[in-house]
Amino acid sequence: MTELLNALLHGAVYAVVGGALVVLAYYVLDLLTPGHLGTHLLGDVRDDASTTGGPSYSAAVVASAWLVGVAAVVFTAIWTNGETSLGMALLWTVVFGLLGILLNSVMLVAIDAVTPGDLRAIVCTPGRAVPLAYVAASTALAVSAVVAASIA
Secondary structure, three states, rough: OOHHHHHHHHHHHHHHHHHHHHHHHHHHHHHOOOOOHHHHHHHOOOEEEEEEEEEEEEEHHHHHHHHHHHHHHHHHHHHEEEEEHHHHHHHHHHHHHHHHHHHHHHHHHHHHHHHHOOOOHOOOEEOOOOOHHHHHHHHHHHHHHHHHHOOO
């Protein structure tokens, strides 16, 4: 019974720390994109889509990739360090989670620099997802995969 309670405690702590890292990744992406990311994702519900263009599916693609990527890094850090002490596993989780967020930020700015137009503004444009959003999303997933692999 003690092992079960200990495992439940660890699971709860990992979930809170992992959730906090995912929320932090969302806020960092919000800072990197023009306007308020939540507004781009929801669209302006006070007006019909004909006046505002509705939600940005490009922003949804990029934000989803960021969140899944950070979650993959968090998962890998927990999975590979689960046998160590809770404190050490949490340290790995936080450090590599922050590294993933930082590198995704750098890569978004880098991809923005080498692609035409303003990528960060383009991915927040209302309407259907544009091809450049898939490039930004793929970059986030690729960077996260590399960070996750470096843990294992």
